[in-house]
Amino acid sequence: MLKWLRPSPAHFDQVVRAYSAELFRYAAWLARDRHRAENILQEAFTRAWKSWSQVESEPARRAWLYTIVRNEFIRDAGRIKARMEDAQEGEPVELADDIPDPGDFATAVEIRDLLGKLPEKYLEPLFLQSAVGMSCEEIAAIMELSVGATMTRMTRARMALRDLMQDDTVSTAKPALRLVQAGGK
Amino acid sequence: MSTTENTSEQTRAARHALLADPRRVSPEAGATISRDPALQQLRRQLLEADGRLAQAFDEVRPAPGLAERIILRARYRRRSLWAAGVAASVVITAAALFMLKPAADSPLALAMLDHVIESKYELDNDGNVAPARVQASLATFGVEYRDMGYRVRHLADCLVAGRIGKHLVLSTPSGIVSFIILPDNGQALPKAQKLGKGQFHAVFVPRPRAAYGAFAEKNVSAAELEGLMQQLFVQGTAQT
Incomplete structure (x- = not known):
C-alpha cells in the first residue's frame, strides 16, 4: 500500500507521476496548445516543489496542484488574475x-x-x-x-x-x- | 403551494441538480429522480455524455517522459542539460520499447468473467479504499486511474489465466461494477467484445499494454460499462 510520505523528493516524484498526465490535459485544454501546456506544467511543478511542505493531505494536494496550474496559465497568458464570477x-x-x-x-x-x-x-x-x-x-x-x-x-x-x-x-x-x-x- | 406545484418544483430542482452534476445528487433529488422515469433517462444520457466527453478530453495526451522531465526540471535544475537530456532519452526509449511489445491470448475475456463470477462474494465487501491507493496500485501497470468520486469497495491482486492483475469493485451511479486489468504478457489479445454468463455480463477491451474487463449484473448496460472504462482508466488507444 502506498504511504503518502512527508514532503520528500521521493514523494514529489510519486505525485508527479500520479498527476502529471491529468494536469497536462487540464493545461492543454486551458491553453489550447500542447507545447504551451507543457511549459505551464513544468513551471507549475517547479513552483509547487518550492512550497511542497505547505500541503499535508493528498486530496488537498491534488486540488492545490490544479490551482497552481490554473494560476500559472493565467500568469502565462499575461492576464490579471481576476475573479471570474459572471x-x-x-x-x-x-x-x-x-x-x-x-x-x-x-x-x-x-x-x-x-x-x-x-x-x-x-x-x-x-x-x-x-x-x-x-x-x-x-x-x-x-x-x-x-x-x-x-x-x-x-x-x-x-x-x-x-x-x-x-x-x-x-x-x-x-x-x-x-x-x-x-x-x- | 399545491401538491402539483410542489412536485413540479421538485422535478425542476432535481433536473438542475442532474445537469450540475449527474454523479452526485442530494438524497432529496435522488428520491425525486427515482420516482420519475424522465429524470432517470436524463441521468443516463448525462452519464453517457460525460463518458464521451471524458474520452474527447483524453484525446490530448502528454508526450512520453513528461513526468521525468518535470522531475528533472523541478528538482535537479542545476544539473547539466546533457545529463537531463540523457536521462530523458533513456525514459523515452524505455517507454517506446515497452509500447512496442505485442500482446496476449483468446479465452482471456471468458477467464476474466469466470474470475468475477467465482469471486462474486467480494461484491458484498466494502473496504472503502482510498483513491490514492488505487492510483498507486494501477500506476505499476502504467495505468492512470482517475478518481471520479466513486466509492472503491475492493482492490486486490488477482490471478487470471496465469497472469497477476488488479481487481477493483466500484459503486457507480449505474450500480456495482467490477473491473479487471491484466498486464500484457507478450501474446496477441482478442478483439474488443461483449460477453455474458448467468446474471453477469462483461465488456472486454484490449489496449496496448493491458487487457481491461468491466463486469456487472445485467441491469447495467454494456454502453455504461464502456463509458465507465473510458472515464476511469487512461492508457493507450484500443486495438480494435
Whole structure:
C-alpha cells in the first residue's frame, strides 16, 4: 500500500507521476496548445516543489496542484488574475428535458471540435467534472466561485454544449476551430 | 403551494441538480429522480455524455517522459542539460520499447468473467479504499486511474489465466461494477467484445499494454460499462 510520505523528493516524484498526465490535459485544454501546456506544467511543478511542505493531505494536494496550474496559465497568458464570477450567473437557466444522444457524434474528434467552440468559462468546469471527476465544491474552490455559481455554470456548460450539438446536427459546415492535436499523433 | 406545484418544483430542482452534476445528487433529488422515469433517462444520457466527453478530453495526451522531465526540471535544475537530456532519452526509449511489445491470448475475456463470477462474494465487501491507493496500485501497470468520486469497495491482486492483475469493485451511479486489468504478457489479445454468463455480463477491451474487463449484473448496460472504462482508466488507444 502506498504511504503518502512527508514532503520528500521521493514523494514529489510519486505525485508527479500520479498527476502529471491529468494536469497536462487540464493545461492543454486551458491553453489550447500542447507545447504551451507543457511549459505551464513544468513551471507549475517547479513552483509547487518550492512550497511542497505547505500541503499535508493528498486530496488537498491534488486540488492545490490544479490551482497552481490554473494560476500559472493565467500568469502565462499575461492576464490579471481576476475573479471570474459572471454577472449573469444569477439569471434563471432554461432547462432542457433531455440532451442530444452523444452517439450521434461518432468520434471523439467531433466532440473535441465542439468542445473547442465552448467558451473557456464553460469548458474549464466541464473538464474538471467530466474528465477529472471533481465535485462542484472542488471546482468552486479552484475557480474561485461560489458553489451555487459553479452549479449554475455547470448547468449552463451542458446546455451550451447541447446547443452546439444541435447546431452541429443541422449544419453541414466544418468546425471552425481545431483543437490541439492528441499527443504523439 | 399545491401538491402539483410542489412536485413540479421538485422535478425542476432535481433536473438542475442532474445537469450540475449527474454523479452526485442530494438524497432529496435522488428520491425525486427515482420516482420519475424522465429524470432517470436524463441521468443516463448525462452519464453517457460525460463518458464521451471524458474520452474527447483524453484525446490530448502528454508526450512520453513528461513526468521525468518535470522531475528533472523541478528538482535537479542545476544539473547539466546533457545529463537531463540523457536521462530523458533513456525514459523515452524505455517507454517506446515497452509500447512496442505485442500482446496476449483468446479465452482471456471468458477467464476474466469466470474470475468475477467465482469471486462474486467480494461484491458484498466494502473496504472503502482510498483513491490514492488505487492510483498507486494501477500506476505499476502504467495505468492512470482517475478518481471520479466513486466509492472503491475492493482492490486486490488477482490471478487470471496465469497472469497477476488488479481487481477493483466500484459503486457507480449505474450500480456495482467490477473491473479487471491484466498486464500484457507478450501474446496477441482478442478483439474488443461483449460477453455474458448467468446474471453477469462483461465488456472486454484490449489496449496496448493491458487487457481491461468491466463486469456487472445485467441491469447495467454494456454502453455504461464502456463509458465507465473510458472515464476511469487512461492508457493507450484500443486495438480494435
